[in-house]
Amino acid sequence: MGGCAGSRRRFSDSEGEETAPEPRLPLLDHQGAHWKNAVGFWLLGLCNNFSYVVMLSAAHDILSHERTSGNQSHAVLLADILPTLVIKFLAPLGLHLLPYSPRVLISGICAAGSFILVAFSHSVGTSLCGVVFASISSGLGEVTFLSLTAFYPRAVISWWSSGTGGAGLLGALSYLGLTQAGLSPQQTLLSMLGIPALLLAGxxxxxxxxxxxxxxxxxxxxxxxxxxxxxxxxxxxxxxxxxxxxxxxxxxxxxxxxxxxxxxxxxxxxxxxxxxxxxxxxxxxxxxxxxxxxxxxxxxxxxxxxxxxxxxxxxxxxxxxxxxxxxxxxxxxxxxxxxxxxxxxxxxxxxxxxxxxxxx
Known part of the structure; x- marks a missing residue:
């Protein structure tokens, strides 16, 4: 009986040795998931900061309605950053009570609304309201997506960070390129509505x-x-x-x-x-x-x-x-x-x- 038990144990061990390569399949799945997560968080970083960067790039055009203030672009900077500051201060106090889904939805709507509002604005006040929407989108999105990284491998933080950097380069470059190509600031801003739509592309x-x-x-x-x-x-x-x-x-x-x-x-x-x-x-x-x-x-x-x-x-x-x-x-x-x-x-x-x- 002992021999039989021992043989059963050895047979079980040999089965374990024969099936040892099987974890490679989960490894392949893990690699696929890694790249999906990487690309996903890079795109989230890009979409999240894109409107913020574009508003700074368009600061001179946004203030072109105002003729008496020296066309000072720091007004756009304040409108583009103060709402984000408020959101980041208040987020630890209760933002976790709001589910991720409506947060992402609000962020995307605010980003799209910022482009539309600034594009059709005929006054500095209305334009700055559009910039505030961009700031809300960026601040709320950053708090939300950085919180989500806690549920993913640590490597996604690097990809998120790279995406936000890509937003800076692509946002400024796209605004420069489209306006240099002959599009008006209004047409340029409206053409960028596709970026917030990426959040809802699926x-x-x-x-x-x-x-x-x-x-x-x-x-x-x-x-x-x-x-x-x-x-x-x-x-x-x-x-x-x-x-x-x-x-x-x-x-x-x-x-x-x-x-x-x-x-x-x-x-x-x-x-x-x-x-x-x-x-x-x-x-x-x-x-x-x-x-x-x-x-x-x-x-x-x-x-x-x-x-x-x-x-x-x-x-x-x-x-x-x-x-x-x-x-x-x-x-x-x-x-x-x-x-x-x-x-x-x-x-x-x-x-x-x-x-x-x-x-x-």
Missing amino acids: LLWYIVPLVVVYFAEYFINQGLFELLFFRNTSLSHAQQYRWYQMLYQAGVFASRSSLRCCRIRFTWALALMQCLNLVFLLADVWFGFLPSIYLVFLIILYEGLLGGAAYVNTFHNIALETSDEHREFAMAATCISDTLGISLSGLLALPLHDFLCQLS
């Missing part, structure tokens, strides 16, 4: 279709409904508008409640169909070819169905296709889609509505 597959869907449907609702007026019906103009709104909301309710019986993976198709709705109804406003209001009723009900389906399926797809550790951030980041689409439609629907009213 989610654009979900975000963009939902933005497009909501842009198209609210463009229809608030820009075209009042112009889709039929005189050959007993309904007054106000009653027609109320019916349009009710049918739209009925479609939204039905499709948002339909996930158990109808699931759609490719929400881009819904975005395309909603855009076709917009083009079709815009053409009817222009040419007036639909003979009956009941056809418009059907189209508007269909519009609501598309909008509700896009909403529920987008978040359902995120729940299915993202990992547990990324799901919270993905949900929080994608929440901006409907609001962004509605806001853009409001900006464009108002002038178009007035233009079409003048034509009629």
Whole structure:
């Protein structure tokens, strides 16, 4: 029995010796993860400090509205650093209570908002507000991403640091190069909106279709409904508008409640169909070819169905296709889609509505 036990032990030892090379597979996985982490933190450092550097590079152009102050660029420096200082002072007191996901989302929105605000500004005060947004983005992002390095190998700190240095070089160089190439400061700043978008790049597959869907449907609702007026019906103009709104909301309710019986993976198709709705109804406003209001009723009900389906399926797809550790951030980041689409439609629907009213 002892011999058998010994042979079993020796057999087990030999098995261990034969299978000793197996840890190489985890080693390969570890090497792959190392480079993913390295590239990821380098890009985070780049994106985080990019707007901060660009605002300093654009200081002279930002203050060009002011003619009496000597065009002193230190005002931009203060606006670009004081909010970061406040964030770093307050961060140890309670920032840990706010999850990482909304912090990253706020940082990305502030970075994009800084470029837009400064690009379209016509006063120094507004421009400096844009610079403050860049500072908030940079400060909040730095505190957040440096805290995240605690959950990764120590080497990522070096890559993060290198990325922030790369932001300094690439930010200043890109602003110099684009303005030297003939772009105005406004065009240059707007062209840099892609950098904050890198923070959400992996989610654009979900975000963009939902933005497009909501842009198209609210463009229809608030820009075209009042112009889709039929005189050959007993309904007054106000009653027609109320019916349009009710049918739209009925479609939204039905499709948002339909996930158990109808699931759609490719929400881009819904975005395309909603855009076709917009083009079709815009053409009817222009040419007036639909003979009956009941056809418009059907189209508007269909519009609501598309909008509700896009909403529920987008978040359902995120729940299915993202990992547990990324799901919270993905949900929080994608929440901006409907609001962004509605806001853009409001900006464009108002002038178009007035233009079409003048034509009629």
